[in-house]
Amino acid sequence: MKSLLKFITCGSVDDGKSTLIGHILYDAKLLFADQEKALELDSKVGSREGAIDYSLLLDGLMAEREQGITIDVAYRYFTTDRRSFIVADTPGHEEYTRNMAVGASFADLAIILIDAKQGVLVQTRRHARICSLMGIKHLVFAVNKMDLIGFDQERFLKIEEQIKELEKELSLENIAIIPVSATEGDNVTKKSENIPWYTGEPILTYLENVDVESTSEEEGFYMPVQRVCRPNHTFRGFQGQIEAGSIAVGDEITTLPSNEKALVKSIHLTDKNVESAGKDQPVTIQLNKEVDVSRGCVLTKDTKLVASNLITATILWMDDSELTPGKDYFVKIGTKMLPGVVTEVKYKIDVNTGEHLATGFLKKNEIAVCDISLSQKIVVDKFNVHKTLGELILIDRITNMTSACGVVEDIFNSENKKDNVAFEYNDLQARGDIFEEFYYNTESLSLSKYKSIGHTYTVGDEIPVKGESYKYPENIDILVLRDWVAIKVRDKKIIDIQSIDGYEYAGVPVVNGRGFAVKVNSAEEISEFLNEYKKMNEENEIEFLNKWLSLETYRRVIFHSNYWVI
Incomplete structure (x- = not known):
């Protein structure tokens, strides 16, 4: 069975992406006779004075042909003696970057075309970065239109230096740099006699031979559940595609996020019962007991996967x-x-x-x-x-x-205290919610809130005293009661983080860990407040909160047109 290579062509406008793929299809005799004839006829009314315009094979939309640019993503399927291919020809114009990203999301390899007259452009860098972002490990930089610069080796070497800088900047792992002329066919399907100084492979040969299999296998077995199949009351199967590893009848799996364990009772591949299945196979897995699993859950084995929000x-x-x-x-x-x-x-x-x-x-x-x-x-x-x-x-x-x-x-x-810490100093940690925003949700007629995550403040840091729904004094003491930590803020900067056991009232406003004002005006009142907190229980919690805390002093609830309950 031939291996399959999924690749994408990208680059700036008019770099020759569609022309390159069209020339591969034409030269490799991968067209039907009527397609070839239609191409020759269409080219006679095109912009190349009757010469074959290979880009017309991919630019199928009338709007694309009129403008001479690719707008949509054009997918083509073809096979050579050595390999099968799916290619996505994507737009080069910045306006259609999203279309290019869609093509990149499916690809194992990217061909990035560069106009030999212009070199590496901003759009070239953007596309290389997007390809890297999407996890594409193999990139071919095709320096096109070599015929228009007289196949100048010095110019090619200068562009090669620009590409090497980009390779270093993006930590690209596997790149090839090939000088080509997409319109004339140089180094497209066969080596060019016009570029004797280039000793590498032409584009098609490289694509037929490159190994894109990942060198690092993903950990264990996992399968995101796409559908729960219940054809009758005796069968409940979980359907999905195996993304990594393998599974066999009798194996113990863990369901996430419910974290239940069960044994694999049966595995169904299409309409057949099988004893085992592996990566990329779509299967239905039946377990030996009822578990809490629905679409979006994941079946795992030998992984360290966790759930998070x-x-x-x-x-x-x-x-x-x-x-x-x-x-x-x-x-x-x-x-x-x-x-x-x-x-x-x-x-x-x-x-x-x-x-x-x-x-x-x-x-x-x-x-x-x-x-x-x-x-x-x-x-x-x-x-x-x-x-x-x-x-x-x-x-x-x-x-x-x-x-x-x-x-x-x-x-x-979020169950790991460290990740919820708002304040930290030496061995003290405090979970503070004073930076949460309070919004009124007009859709559900309820309060909503959100909090920026992952930021921990320490002594010397300046804190944000003003947000959309809160505004605190620049001099303030924060008492995080649940962690028994006091944070002293002066001129918006934290000057001390200490245990509340050593805290002394300094006459500045006091708030709790949620940003509610503590209604105290003396050291005696602070002492009374802390003592009552220690004695507080579920029965008198509401009484305690109403006596000592005020939500509206430094906080307010605002309407937000684009916020929903989360």
């Missing part, structure tokens, strides 16, 4: 409207889709230099690292550990359009 992700923003923190989306990871909120845009990445730039919002086609809070815990992992559980898309809840795609860089276990 807090993640950090690198995303490509593809929406026309800006992304701002606090806006909510549907987040799809694996087979699970659920509400989530982008709580913080940590920084965006300059596509030209790779520099991290501070920002509070994102515009179309920008790449950034963001924190995302999900409405519930789901099974998720870093993209470089378990690919399928580390890929995500953000979907606009109103238009149902895909607003962003990205990969998970880090996950946070």
Whole structure:
């Protein structure tokens, strides 16, 4: 059986992506006779003065042909004696970057075309970065239009230096740099006599021989559940595609996030019972007992997968409207889709230099690292550990359009105290919620809140005393009662973090760990407040809160047009 290579062509506008693939199909005799005749006839009314315009094989839309550019993603399937291929020809124009990202999401390899006259451009860098973001490990840089520069080796070497810099910047693992002329066929399907100084393989030969199999196997067995199959009351099977590892009848599996254990009773591959199954096979797995599993859950064996509702992700923003923190989306990871909120845009990445730039919002086609809070815990992992559980898309809840795609860089276990720590100093840690925002949800007629994740403050740090729904004095003491820690803030900076046992009232305003004002005005009242807290129980908790705390002193609830309960 021939191996399959899925690859993508990308680059800037008019770099010759469609022409390259069209020439491969034409030269390799991979067209039907009527396709070949139609191509020759269409070319006579084209822009090459009657010469064959190979791009017409892929640019199927009338709008594309009229403009001479690719707009949509064009998929083509072809086979040579050595290998089968699926190729996605993607747009080069910045306006259609989202289309290019869609093509990159399926590919094992990318061919990035570079105009020999122009060299590496910003769009070249953007596409290389997106390919890297999507986990493509093999890149071919095809330096095209060599015929227009007289097959100049010196010019090629200068472009090669630019590519090497990009390789270092993006930590690219496997690259090939090939000089070609897509229109004339040099180094496309056979070695060019016009480029004797190039000793490597032509494009097609390289594609037929390159090994794109991952050198690092994913840990253990896992299968995201796509569907629960119940044809009758005696059978309950879990259907999905095995993403890594193998499974056999009798194996013990763990269901996530319910964390139950069960034995595999039977495995069904299409309409056949099998004893075992492996990676990439679509199966139905029946277990020996009832477990709490539905679509979006994951069956695992020999993995360290966990469930979390807090993640950090690198995303490509593809929406026309800006992304701002606090806006909510549907987040799809694996087979699970659920509400989530982008709580913080940590920084965006300059596509030209790779520099991290501070920002509070994102515009179309920008790449950034963001924190995302999900409405519930789901099974998720870093993209470089378990690919399928580390890929995500953000979907606009109103238009149902895909607003962003990205990969998970880090996950946070909310049951691990360290990940919820707001303040830390020496051996003291305190969970503070004073930076949560309070919103009124007009859809559900209830209060909603969100909190930026992953930031821990210590002595010397400046804290944000003003948010959308809170404003604290610049001099304030924070008493985190549940962790028995006091934080002293002066001129917005933390000057001390200590145990409440050693805390002395200094005459400045006092708040608890949630940002509610503590109604005290003396050391005696502080002492009384702390003593009553120690004696508080479920029966008198409401009485205690009403006596000592005020929500509205430094906090307020505001309306938010784009925030939902999470």
